[in-house]
Amino acid sequence: MINNKNILVTGGTGSFGKNLISHLEKNYKPKKIIIFSRDELKQSQMMTEFSKIKPILRFFIGDVRDYSRLNLAMRDVDVVFHAAALKNVPLAEYNPFEAIKTNIFGAQNVVDASFENNVKNVLALSTDKASSPINLYGATKLASDKLFITANNFKGNNKTKFSVVRYGNVMGSRGSVVPIFNQFRNKNFIPITDKRMTRFNITLQEAIKFVLNSLNIMQGGEVFVPKIPSFRVVDLAKAMYPQKKIKIIGLRPGEKIHEEMISNGESLNTIKFKNSYIICPQSEFFKWDKKFHLKSKPGAKKFPENTSYNSGSNSEFLTVPEIKKLLKINKFI
Numbered sequence: 001m002i003n004n005k006n007i008l009v010t011g012g013t014g015s016f017g018k019n020l021i022s023h024l025e026k027n028y029k030p031k032k033i034i035i036f037s038r039d040e041l042k043q044s045q046m047m048t049e050f051s052k053i054k055p056i057l058r059f060f061i062g063d064v065r066d067y068s069r070l071n072l073a074m075r076d077v078d079v080v081f082h083a084a085a086l087k088n089v090p091l092a093e094y095n096p097f098e099a100i101k102t103n104i105f106g107a108q109n110v111v112d113a114s115f116e117n118n119v120k121n122v123l124a125l126s127t128d129k130a131s132s133p134i135n136l137y138g139a140t141k142l143a144s145d146k147l148f149i150t151a152n153n154f155k156g157n158n159k160t161k162f163s164v165v166r167y168g169n170v171m172g173s174r175g176s177v178v179p180i181f182n183q184f185r186n187k188n189f190i191p192i193t194d195k196r197m198t199r200f201n202i203t204l205q206e207a208i209k210f211v212l213n214s215l216n217i218m219q220g221g222e223v224f225v226p227k228i229p230s231f232r233v234v235d236l237a238k239a240m241y242p243q244k245k246i247k248i249i250g251l252r253p254g255e256k257i258h259e260e261m262i263s264n265g266e267s268l269n270t271i272k273f274k275n276s277y278i279i280c281p282q283s284e285f286f287k288w289d290k291k292f293h294l295k296s297k298p299g300a301k302k303f304p305e306n307t308s309y310n311s312g313s314n315s316e317f318l319t320v321p322e323i324k325k326l327l328k329i330n331k332f333i
Contacts, residue, residue, distance in 0.1 A: 001079060001121065001215050002028040008077045009035055010064055010110065011084030013042035015173040016125065018049075019204045020081060020211070025053045034058045036073050037084065064106030067113065074117040079215065082110050082124040082148075085141070088175060089129070092137040093253045103140035104147070111151045114160050123215050124148045126166040126223070128200065128259040131266065132308075135254025145223065149281045152220045161220030165211050166279075168200030168228070168259045168311065172332050177233060181240050182332075189247040190237040193255060197233040198311040200259050201318060202226060203330055210276070223279035225261045230311040231318040239323040240333055258312035262303070270303035277303060 002024060009017045012035030024030055033056055037043060043059045050057060062069035064084045074080070085103050086092060092099040107124065114122045126145050129138030151162045172178045177199070184190055202210075206226070214224040237246055251257070262270055262277060269280040269290055280290045294300045303309075318326070327333045 002030050002212075004029060004031050005078040006030070006032045006076050007034065007079050007081070008074060009033065009081045009083060010070075010106075011037055011082075013037040013039055013046055014083055015170065015204060016083050016207065017081075018046065020083075020208050021050065021057075023205070023208050023212075025050075025056070030056060032056055032058060034060055034073055034077065036060045036062055036064075036070070038063045063102075064109055065101050067109045070109050071113040071116055074113045074119060077117060078120050080110065080114055080119050080122045081211070082107070082122065085125075085144075087127070087137060089135050089137050089254045090252055092140070093135060096136050099136055099140050103137070104143045107144035107147045111147055111162065114162070115151075115155065115158055118158060119160050121215060121218065122148065122151075122160060122162045123211060123218065124162070124164045125211070126164050128166065128168040128261045128311075129256070130166060131260040132263045134256060137254065149221055149223065152281070161218055163214065163218040163220055164223045165214050166223055166225050166261055167202050167207055167210065168261060169202070170207055171201055171203050171326065172330055173204060177236060178240070178327070178332050181237060184244075185241070187244070189245045190241055191247050191249045192233055192237060193249055193251045194257055195234055195246070195248055196257050196312075198230050198258050198314075198317075199233060200228050200261065200311045200314070201231050201323075201326070202228045203326070221281035223266075223281075225277040225279065225309070227273075227275050227277065229316040229318050230259075230314040231323055235318070235320045236323055239320050239327060258310045260308055260310040262309035264306050264308050267303050267305050267307050267309075271297065272301045272303045273297075273299050277309065 060073045086099045127141050130141035133139040145164050148162045210226045266279050271278045
């Protein structure tokens with residue numbers, strides 16, 4: 001899927017994009033990697049940071065809102081990783097039309113440009129907030145997920161496959177809770193919105209490996225979900241700054257107490273594996289028979305119906321020492 005292929009990463013200057021590109025260069029032999037993003041400063045910084053592998057990199061300044069620029073960037077591309085999004089929950093609540101333009105119209109542009117250029121595989125990154133969304137960011141990502149999944153209905157003789165990867169909190173990524181807590185290293189307290197709050201946990205490297213494994217097995221139409229542990233945000237604060245007091249400040253607009261990656265409704269169409277789940281698409285035109293895949297995929301089992309997969313009721317929780325160990329391994333403390 002990667003060796004001797006042309007790869008495009010939208011939002012390629014973000015946390016995921018940078019680490020994905022580094023991983024691909026170290027472990028595979030891509031012909032070309034195109035970094036597509038609208039931030040010229042971050043692209044300039046990446047040019048310096050990735051100077052040793054610069055010959056295979058192409059830096060495209062562009063916005064997924066701009067179809068013609070995106071279409072140009074996708075010429076001769078084999079694989080697209082769609083990671084571009086406006087993802088700050090409070091800012092999306094305050095600037096709804098901007099989030100819609102990037103997360104929904106931008107997703108449609110990725111679909112259309114992929115068709116136009118006969119891209120082989122398109123894998124879109126989603127979020128736990130797309131499951132039973134209560135904020136605008138989650139609603140836009142749910143709409144985005146639907147656009148990618150249902151794109152498989154319209155491809156005709158085109159061989160492009162579209163699938164989605166959905167995962168939760170990435171430890172230490174920009175906008176996650178670890179860097180927020182680090183801003184309070186010189187204060188005598190750590191702010192937490194609600195003491196009941198839980199989050200899923202996945203490291204960037206785990207996320208990258210899961211995305212690449214999903215790319216390798218995708219048939220088109222799946223939503224891939226990793227099976228990962230949860231943590232209590234209060235325990236994260238204790239692991240990072242055990243001597244500091246915890247200050248409860250109240251939920252932010254659109255914030256959930258628990259992350260959810262598979263909703264009750266989606267459970268009816270979900271297949272369970274040892275380390276992951278697949279949400280099968282629902283479409284009268286796009287045949288993706290759950291019973292067939294239960295029989296044909298090794299280790300596949302039924303997911304309990306009318307239940308959700310969320311961080312609050314998860315069967316596996318990280319302890320404070322385990323959280324602390326992960327933080328040290330990943331050099332966050």
